[in-house]
Amino acid sequence: MSSPPLAIIPPAHPLVGRVTPPGSKSITNRALLLAALARGTSRLTGALKSRDTTLMAAALRQMGVVVDEPDDTSFVVTSPGRLSRPDQPLMLGNAGTAMRFLTAAAALCDGTVILDGDDAMRKRPIGPLLTAMQSLGIAAAAPTGCPPVTVQGRGHFGSGRVEIDGSLSSQYVSALLMAAADGQGPIEVVLAGKDLDARGYVDLTVAAMTAFGAKVELVDRTTWRVAPTGYTATDFVVEPDASASTYLWAAEALTQGRIDLGVPIEAFTQPDAKAAQLIRMFPHLPTVIDGSQMQDAVPTLAVLAAFNATPVRFTGIANLRVKECDRIRALATELSRIRPGLGREDGDDLIVAADPGLAGQTLPARIETYEDHRIAMSFALAALRIGGIVILDPACVGKTYPGYWDALRALGVEMRQL
């Protein structure tokens, strides 16, 4: 059921203040899984509490891991060091990280594991990951090429060489790498097909694995060698979420404000932190932005581009079509709802016809959010400068940033639930 629409009133002042961004979704869900694979107790602090991490934690509990939540930003994970076969299917909503990472990890259980998600997740491809697992001798099936998935766990990940086509999602590579430390012997994960978009997410994976005691060697740009070390319980600090921070950086740029996130941009290791340099260039964003290495920041940059001095073409974003929704289509459609022709698809590129004159106008538009947190959060930025914007189903931000609307309110943005 969708939540009541939210009308946002453009603030008459620059947004100035302090906001603490939530913990990184990507890092929290990696750390939760790795802690679950390590015998003993691991404390995760600075973690994200949101729909995606709640789903990951619940799935791990179904597999016999104790996940305590002593406060709003910590998880304490106590594990026997292996995952038990769950009695019921793992229901993972539309959490891509949980679905992909747990599909590989399910091979470490003894017995059958079914992983399923919501309607949107049932359209997100997982075939390449299953093909890779099958090549290691693991029985894994998804008749439609998308969840639900059935994995016959056999208690280990095998050994040898596994090829993976990561062109649709880097999460397949991350999933294999994390499970590979529980191999019977060393496992080489080799990229097949074109180079990865979002390579930075695989670097995050290797960093998290290393923190939990794994040994991963980058043999060359396409090959990682993972030793069969298993994982060691540890205390782990999750950095703030860079993708969530992009909305605040953009809000600052759009209103010529000053928002202190309490963390310098250089401290982020996540790929989307690269967007900060572009946002700083506003209103003179480049005419072409390659979004491949900062994919989750593209909705933020696209809405910002609507107010830029010159049009912007976004390239390298084909796999935005298989995220929470088809984000290329959603961005083009919703930008054009504000002003016809403001956003347009060109093959798999998105072209935003910039119009600095939009700022200060009233252009009533009810923004469809397609149950996609990033569509809701990015179009709220348009509402900081344009009157009459209503965000439909605003609660969808709970996937990764449940405190988003409160953060904007704390900066003095007025909103009305309709």
Ligand SMILES: O=C(O)C1=C[C@@H](OP(=O)(O)O)[C@@H](O)[C@H](O)C1
């Ligand atoms: O590994 C991760 O944590 C993520 C990888 C990216 O997805 P893809 O690898 O599917 O592009 C990104 O869009 C997603 O939000 C998080």
Ligand SMILES: C=C(OP(=O)(O)O)C(=O)O
């Ligand atoms: C694509 C995203 O999420 P996921 O793939 O983890 O569902 C996202 O958070 O923008």
